[in-house]
Amino acid sequence: MSTTKLCCTNESQLKHLKRELQILLQQLQADLDAERSDQKQEMSQLSSTEVLDRAEASAVVGLQLTSLSRVKQLEEEIHECQNALERIEAGRYGYCEQCGEEIELNRLMANPTSVLCVGCQSKDELKRNGRQSITL
Numbered sequence: 329m330s331t332t333k334l335c336c337t338n339e340s341q342l343k344h345l346k347r348e349l350q351i352l353l354q355q356l357q358a359d360l361d362a363e364r365s366d367q368k369q370e371m372s373q374l375s376s377t378e379v380l381d382r383a384e385a386s387a388v389v390g391l392q393l394t395s396l397s398r399v400k401q402l403e404e405e406i407h408e409c410q411n412a413l414e415r416i417e418a419g420r421y422g423y424c425e426q427c428g429e430e431i432e433l434n435r436l437m438a439n440p441t442s443v444l445c446v447g448c449q450s451k452d453e454l455k456r457n458g459r460q461s462i463t464l
């Protein structure tokens with residue numbers, strides 16, 4: 329193995345990050361499984377209850393919504409992890425998806441699934457948070 333093109337991320341750091349991502353991925357998948365089996369339980373409790381009053385019914389719906397958004401969030405995180413692992417395999421890991429600049433190592437260490445550099449990330453957040461205020 330010769331040195332890779334990544335200049336701020338050397339091979340041992342990359343290996344470390346890959347390991348982190350794999351552990352993270354396993355945890356997320358375990359969380360997702362747990363969340364899904366909880367959901368099933370709630371569903372079966374719901375169907376076994378003949379009559380729910382309004383308050384109970386809305387509490388159950390509330391719970392399901394929370395659980396659904398949790399599942400959705402976990403699925404997104406899993407997707408990001410898989411994406412990052414694929415990028416490592418493809419040798420594209422550590423570069424910004426938008427501008428192609430290297431992502432700072434500190435940033436990758438703090439959040440191994442980062443796909444944007446600090447600059448692009450903050451632009452992206454601006455876009456998401458305040459659509460009315462982009463005049464760039």
Ligand SMILES: [Zn+2]
Pocket residue numbers: 424425426427428429444445446447448449
């Ligand atoms: Zn960028």
